[in-house]
Amino acid sequence: MTDVLIVGAGPAGLLLASELRIAGVDTVVVERHAQRPDFCRGFNLNARALDLLARRGLAERLVSEGWQVPHAAFSGLPVTLTLAGAHTDHPYSLGIPQTRVEEVLEAHALDLGADIRRGHELRALEQDSESVTATVSTGDGEYRLRAAYLVGCDGGRSTVRKQAGIDFPGTEATRFTLLGDVELADPEALPFGTTTGPGGTVFVIPRPGYVRVLTSDRQPPADKDTPVTLDLLQTAVDDALGRHVELRAARWLTRFGNAARQASEYVRGRVVLAGDAAHIHPPAGAIGVNVALDDAFNLGWKLAATVRGTAPAHLLDSYHAERHTAGAHVLANTRAQMLLGEADDRLGPITDLLTRIAGHPAGNRALAETITALDTRYEMRPGSDHPWLGRLAPDLALTTDDGRTHLAELLASGRGVLLDLTGTSAIRESAAGWADRVDLVTATCPDHPELHAILLRPDGHTAWLRTTGHDGHDGHDHADGLHQALQHWHGPAAGGLGRTPTPSRSLNTTRWACAPEH
Incomplete structure (x- = not known):
C-alpha cells in the first residue's frame, strides 16, 4: 500500500x-x-521553470552551475526574443544538462x-x-x-x-530529424550553428567533449523505432552538406518527429x-x-x-x-515555430509580420513570455482584472527583525500563504479556519502601498488579492472574497469539515517588512 x-x-x-x-x-x-x-536529452531550463523551482528553494543551485542566456529559444524567425523586462525573477534561459x-x-x-x-x-x-x-x-x-x-x-x-x-x-x-551526440574528426570541418548545403541543413551545438548534430531524416524507415546508426547519420550529413565531414565516437543516436x-x-x-x-x-x-x-x-x-x-x-x-x-498552447506555439522554419513561400508574409512585431520591445517581450509560458494565468474565483490575479506572484523582497527574506521562501513549505499587508486583525480572523493549510504572514510593503492582502496557492499563483483603488476605497475585493477563495482552493474551514483535518503544522504568524531598497 x-x-x-x-x-x-x-x-x-x-x-x-x-x-x-x-x-x-x-x-x-x-x-x-x-x-x-x-x-x-536536453540542456535548457526556461525562466518559467526556474521561477517555479525557486518557490521550493531548488533554483539557486542549478543557476550556480549553469550558464545564462538572456533570451528565449524560438525557431523560424530571424530575430532574438529578449527576456529583459519580462515578468520573471529569472530573465534568462539556463543552459544545464x-x-x-x-x-x-x-x-x-x-x-x-x-x-x-x-x-x-x-x-x-x-x-x-x-x-x-x-x-x-x-x-x-x-x-x-x-x-x-x-x-x-x-x-x-x-x-x-x-x-x-x-x-x-x-x-x-x-x-523526422536525426540527432547524434558525436565527435568531429576535424573540429574545424563544421562550424557551430546552422550550415546550409546543396542537400539541406546541418545544425551543430557544442557540448563538453563532443557536439550534437541534427539534420533531416529524408527517408525514415517504415518502422520509426528502427535504431539510428552512425552510418545513417553520416550519410545524411554528407548528403545535406554535399561534402564529407567525418563523424565518430557516437554517444547517443536517435530520431524524432x-x-x-x-x-x-x-x-x-x-x-x-x-x-x-x-x-x-x-x-x-x-x-x-x-x-x-x-x-x-x-x-x-x-x-x-x-x-x-x-x-x-x-x-x-x-x-x-x-x-x-x-x-x-504549447502544442500550438511549437507547431507554429516548425511551420515558420519550412521553406514555403506562402509563409513569408506571416514570418515578416511576426518579425516586425518582434522588432517592437513590447511585441518582443510578449512573444518571449508566450513561448516560455511566463504569461500563464489560471482562472480564479472570485475574479478581478488585477494583473497579478491567476499569475505567479512576483518574488517580493521582505525583511524581518531577524533579517531579510523573499516571498518565494514563504512558499518553500508547500503550503498556501496569506500575506496581510494591513496589520489589522480582520484578515487573521477571516483566515483562522484554514490555519492547518494556509500560513498567515503579516507584513508591510512600502513599494506596494495599494496592496492590502494577497492569497497565494501552494504553487505561488495569486488566488485572491485586495487593493486600494484610486479613490481610497477597496478596489478589487472584500473580505467575503477571501472566504470564497480559501474555500474554493482549500476546502471548507476546519469547523465545516466532517472531521477536522490533522494540521501538518500550526499557523505561522510573523511580521515582515519590505527590504529597504523596496
Whole structure:
C-alpha cells in the first residue's frame, strides 16, 4: 500500500514526488530503467521553470552551475526574443544538462522520504472507486502495489495512459530529424550553428567533449523505432552538406518527429497523467522538460490535498482544466515555430509580420513570455482584472527583525500563504479556519502601498488579492472574497469539515517588512 504511485523517474515524476512528500503523502516512484541514461536529452531550463523551482528553494543551485542566456529559444524567425523586462525573477534561459536537473530533483525527493525504485517496470494497472492496483515487474519477478492514486509520468508512449484507456488524439509526424551526440574528426570541418548545403541543413551545438548534430531524416524507415546508426547519420550529413565531414565516437543516436498529441483527459478516476505522458509536441523552443515541471508543480499540492481529505471536490479536476489548456498552447506555439522554419513561400508574409512585431520591445517581450509560458494565468474565483490575479506572484523582497527574506521562501513549505499587508486583525480572523493549510504572514510593503492582502496557492499563483483603488476605497475585493477563495482552493474551514483535518503544522504568524531598497 502507498498513497500515490508515480510511474517514471524523469523530471515530472521526481518533482511530483517531492511535492507529495513535502505534504506528508506516502509516495513510491517506479522506473523501468535500472540506471539513469548516460545520454542527455536536453540542456535548457526556461525562466518559467526556474521561477517555479525557486518557490521550493531548488533554483539557486542549478543557476550556480549553469550558464545564462538572456533570451528565449524560438525557431523560424530571424530575430532574438529578449527576456529583459519580462515578468520573471529569472530573465534568462539556463543552459544545464537535463541529467543534472534530474540528479538534483532525485536527491531532493529522497531527502524528503520518497521511495524510488529503479529497475521496476509497470506491467498492468486496474482501478476501482477507491484505489489503483499496479502489477510491477523486476528482475526477480512481479509484485502488486495498491495506491490511492497512480500518476503516469512515463513519457510519450506511456503505459499508464494506454492501460487507463485515455485517448491521445493529434497529428502524426510528417517530418523526422536525426540527432547524434558525436565527435568531429576535424573540429574545424563544421562550424557551430546552422550550415546550409546543396542537400539541406546541418545544425551543430557544442557540448563538453563532443557536439550534437541534427539534420533531416529524408527517408525514415517504415518502422520509426528502427535504431539510428552512425552510418545513417553520416550519410545524411554528407548528403545535406554535399561534402564529407567525418563523424565518430557516437554517444547517443536517435530520431524524432514533429508529431503533436495531447491526452483527452489528464485525470480519469484515480489515474493522472503529467509531462510527456499527457502531451507530445515538436521540439521547437526547447520547451519539453519545462512543461513537464510545470505540470508536476500544478498537480502536486492538489493531489496531496485530495489524498489527505482536505481538498474541495473539484480540486483535482482543476489540474486538467488548467494544464490541458496550457498544454494546448504549447502544442500550438511549437507547431507554429516548425511551420515558420519550412521553406514555403506562402509563409513569408506571416514570418515578416511576426518579425516586425518582434522588432517592437513590447511585441518582443510578449512573444518571449508566450513561448516560455511566463504569461500563464489560471482562472480564479472570485475574479478581478488585477494583473497579478491567476499569475505567479512576483518574488517580493521582505525583511524581518531577524533579517531579510523573499516571498518565494514563504512558499518553500508547500503550503498556501496569506500575506496581510494591513496589520489589522480582520484578515487573521477571516483566515483562522484554514490555519492547518494556509500560513498567515503579516507584513508591510512600502513599494506596494495599494496592496492590502494577497492569497497565494501552494504553487505561488495569486488566488485572491485586495487593493486600494484610486479613490481610497477597496478596489478589487472584500473580505467575503477571501472566504470564497480559501474555500474554493482549500476546502471548507476546519469547523465545516466532517472531521477536522490533522494540521501538518500550526499557523505561522510573523511580521515582515519590505527590504529597504523596496
